[in-house]
Amino acid sequence: MTTLDAPRTLVHEPGSPTGEWWRDAVIYQVYPRSFADGSGDGIGDLPGITARLDHLAALGVDAVWLSPFYRSPQADAGYDVADYRDVDPLFGTLEDFDALLTRAHGLGLRVIVDLVPNHTSDEHAWFVEARAAGPGSAARERYLFREGRGEHGELPPNNWQSIFGGPAWTRLPDGEWYLHLFDTRQPDLNWEHPEVRAEFEDVLRFWLDRGVDGFRIDVAHGMVKAPGLPDWAGHVSMIEGSELAHETAEHELHEHAGDRVEEVTGAGNQGPMFDQDGVHEIYRAWHRVLAAYDGDRALVAEAWVEPLSRLARYVRPDEMQQAFNFAFLATLWHAPSLRDVITASYRASDSVGAPTTWVLSNHDVVRHASRLGLPVPGSRPNGIGPDDEQPDEELGLRRARAATLLMLGLPGSAYLYQGEELGLPDHTALPDDVRQDPAFFRTGGAERGRDGCRVPLPWAADEPGFGFSPTGATWLPQPAAWRSYAADAQRGVPGSTYETYREALAVRRAEALGSGGLAWLESADDVLDLVNRDVRVVANLGAEPVTLPVGSTLLLASGPVTHASDGALVVPGDTTVWVRA
Structure with a gap:
């Protein structure tokens, strides 16, 4: 048993608790088709x-982020947009959106909407026009059409592969090829074209005029490609670095200029199709659009970029306000690695005056309650199927709660993915015949895909479909075991995951932890020990319990704790506590 009491090393200075809302907000991601169904068709709306x-x-969150609800043929669950200014009938109407926004604002919740600028649907009016117009037409200049290689143009223009598997090029009957970094039905736009840039600035204004508080930018690092679209010998995957995460609990370190060392966790997409310098000109223009509106509107980058110094470029003062910290999400359940990536994150974000934006789960990755129950805890398979190695559900939830309490104890902003406040694991036994993720089909099933983290939420333990829909219908089947995770089975139950989240958010707000500072305390290798304002956060990732000094006042714990004979607080393994510093 280790006793914790040590000097401090300051990493991040505290800020003002009255700064812009996005600096310390806790934002809840809603995946519309899986959150709640009002119509009874089994699809959320x-x-x-x-x-x-x-x-x-x-629950106590500050804002809601809505994944796409735009008009779409749903080839990639709405990330293939046919009309950026309308709601798909599957989800409702523009009037329904306005009602949602009004209700959210009435409850004190801000609303962020998704924007998908890297590509459109193949049913977007622009692509329909381009397909019909033929080679050499002005309509095709809005996309990335190219002639093929080979004697008769029968080979793709380059060797790029789709993130969903297979070639990133599709040939039309007239002989030309078009680029799609994702599905065939998601053609990439040409962001060198002024009409593309003008169109998306107008789309921003359309939603800002309706009253939205910001935009999460899909594939924010992928819109600009390297000149000439050169061949690339690397491999692009939906969740880069999964194999690395399985193989080792240590991060690969890359030396840079001087004494600077930057950590690589495998959370970055590499290659000439990503993180080109030209994207920053776009975001400076978008920043100016948002700045013309009141209310501190925000841009949020989904940028799978490493090292962290490259990610920080997206949140310079004249660009975006937030960028998801996927390096943190990608880090294994290993205290020294987490300490390093947290420290490096503040070093990078502080250098540009931006908040660090923490996240553990979203609609694209296996839920952290399942990832942390794997034999290599925190590794990131591209989905889990019934024939794959199954997570330890109890252990995964215990670690997930501990990881969340660590995350919410850190200064900065944080994102929660719908259902994590209930402790939901992935559905790891989905049969292949119900899967819908294009990644599953384009890889021939080699990647299970993301359906397991997108299963409709359980609201009521004893209702059909666990209360997701008035008819009991659900577009993906729910595990029977989710009955115990239902929201109504957890509300008011001391120690439930829901109540732990609710209490954590209340304490975080009361103690102004989001705008606080961070100082590390020296600790055992398996322990993360930090102080944020007047709160000490201790995360014990090891197997052996640790003891806090006598007199430590417990504010919150991710799981059961005990006391020694002298009254000292004993923190078991895979547990995080907040105590009065």
Whole structure:
């Protein structure tokens, strides 16, 4: 048993608790088709979300991020947009969106909407026009059409592969090829074209005029490609670095100029199709668009970029406000590695005056309650199927709660993915015949895909479909074991995951932890020990318990704790506590 009491090393200075809202906000991601169904067709919709906003207000989050609800043929669950200014009938109407926004604002919740600028649907009016117009037409200049290689143009223009598997090029009957970094039905736009840039600035204004508080930018690092679209010998995957995460608990370190060392966790997409310097000109222009509106509107970068110094470029003062910290999400359940990536994150974000934006789960990765239950805890398989190695559900949840309490104890902003406040694991036994993720089909099943983290939420333990839909219908089947995770089975139950999240958010707000500072305390290798304002956060990732000094006042714990004979607080393994510093 280790006793903790040590000097401090300051890493991040505290800020003002009255700064811009996005600097310390906790934002809840809603995946519309899986949050709540108001119509009874088994697919979540905007009226369903509106009816459940009280849940989010009671939880204590500051804002809601809505994944795409735009008009779309749904080839990639709405990330293939056919009309950026309308709601798909699957989810409702523009009037339904306005009602949602009004209700959210009435509850004190800000609303961020998704924007998908790297590509459109193949049913977007621009691509329909381009397909019909033929080679050499002005309509094709808005996309990345090229002639093929080979004697008769029968080979793709380069060797790029789709993130979803297979070639990144598709040939039309007229002989030309078009680029799609994702599915065939998601053609990439040409961001060198002024009409593309003008169109998306107008789309921003359309939603800002309706009252949205910001935009999460999909594939924010992928819009500009290297000149000439050169061949590349690397491999692009949906979740870069999964193999690395399975192989080792140590991060690869890359030396840079001087004494600077930057950590690589495998959370970065590499290659000439990503993180080109030209994207920053776009975001400076978008920053100016948002700055013309009141209310501290925000841009959030989904940029799978490493090292962290490259990620920080997206949140310079004249660009975006937030960028998801995927390096943190990608780090294994290993205290020294987490300490290093947290320290490096503040070093990078502080250098540009931006908040660090923490995240553990989203609609693209296996839920952290399952990842942390794997034999290599925190590794990132591209989905888990019934024939794959199964996570330890109990251990995964214990670690997930501890990881969340660590994350919410850190200064900066944080994102929660719908259902994590219930402790939901992935559905790891989905049969292949119900899967819908294009990554599953384009890889011939080699990647299970993301369906397991997108299963409709359980709201009521004893209702059909666990209360997701008035008819009991669900577009993906729910595990029977989710009955115990239902929201109504956890509300008011001391120690439940829901109540732990709710209490953590209340304490975080009361103690102004989001705008606080961070000082590391020396600790055992398996322990993360830090002070944020007047709160000490101790995360014990090891097997052996640790003891805090006598007199430590417990504010919150991720799981059961005990006391020694002298009254000292004993923190077991895979547990995080907040105590009065």
